[in-house]
Amino acid sequence: MSPEVKPQQFAVLVRDIPPFPVGQTRKAEADSFFKSIYPETFNRSMVVTNNKEDQVLDNSAFETKMCKLSRCIRKNYMNKIWEELEVYKKKLAHSEAIYAESKTTGKPGVRPTDRIGFLGLIGKKVDSIEYYNEKIIELNPKLEMEQRDTLRDKQQDSALVFFTRRVIAASAAQCLHAQKVNKWRVTNAPEPCQLIWT
Numbered sequence: 001m002s003p004e005v006k007p008q009q010f011a012v013l014v015r016d017i018p019p020f021p022v023g024q025t026r027k028a029e030a031d032s033f034f035k036s037i038y039p040e041t042f043n044r045s046m047v048v049t050n051n052k053e054d055q056v057l058d059n060s061a062f063e064t065k066m067c068k069l070s071r072c073i074r075k076n077y078m079n080k081i082w083e084e085l086e087v088y089k090k091k092l093a094h095s096e097a098i099y100a101e102s103k104t105t106g107k108p109g110v111r112p113t114d115r116i117g118f119l120g121l122i123g124k125k126v127d128s129i130e131y132y133n134e135k136i137i138e139l140n141p142k143l144e145m146e147q148r149d150t151l152r153d154k155q156q157d158s159a160l161v162f163f164t165r166r167v168i169a170a171s172a173a174q175c176l177h178a179q180k181v182n183k184w185r186v187t188n189a190p191e192p193c194q195l196i197w198t
Helices: 026-037 061-104 128-154 166-174
Strands: 011-015 042-049 113-115 125-127 155-163 185-188
Touching: 011 166, 026 042, 026 155, 061 128, 113 128, 125 128, 128 155, 155 166, 166 185
Parallel strands: none
Antiparallel strands: 011 155, 011 185, 042 155, 113 125
8 A cells, every 4th residue: 555645545436326216315325335335434425416517418409408498497596596595684684783773772672674565665564584584484495495406416326435444445446346237336536636526
């Protein structure tokens, strides 16, 4: 072994992970597979995702355009939710600052209010702090669901598997892990600079 320890010596790249059963994730499948083989030295796994914008699934121009359009729509919807959430967070912080200031000067304990109708000019008058908190609580699950769906669509059938000992990682990279050669193919991990870490 070389005296210089490198991070990629503790990891392997696993390709062609078989389709996972319903109710299980690709990460959970990789974890359970390698925990059963290497119970003492398995550390964790990370599923590889494809973060390219223009991923071409088929050579058909129409299907390519439709895929790009659907990704664009989903991305725009997710961005819209995130921007709306950020606006509500800023308005909440502003309302809380006004309320905190009103406690020290003027009428103590007067909570700020807003109208929720057209341009804030007409409509029902509501407590700003409660209203913005409700909106944030309402939008958070929507954003998380969209992020989860987008991540699931980008996941590849590959994973990086990390071990606590580099000797085990080296032996795992040289072993055959399935009876079929095109399943659970394990190779040495790439260098950290060759990956985009998110």
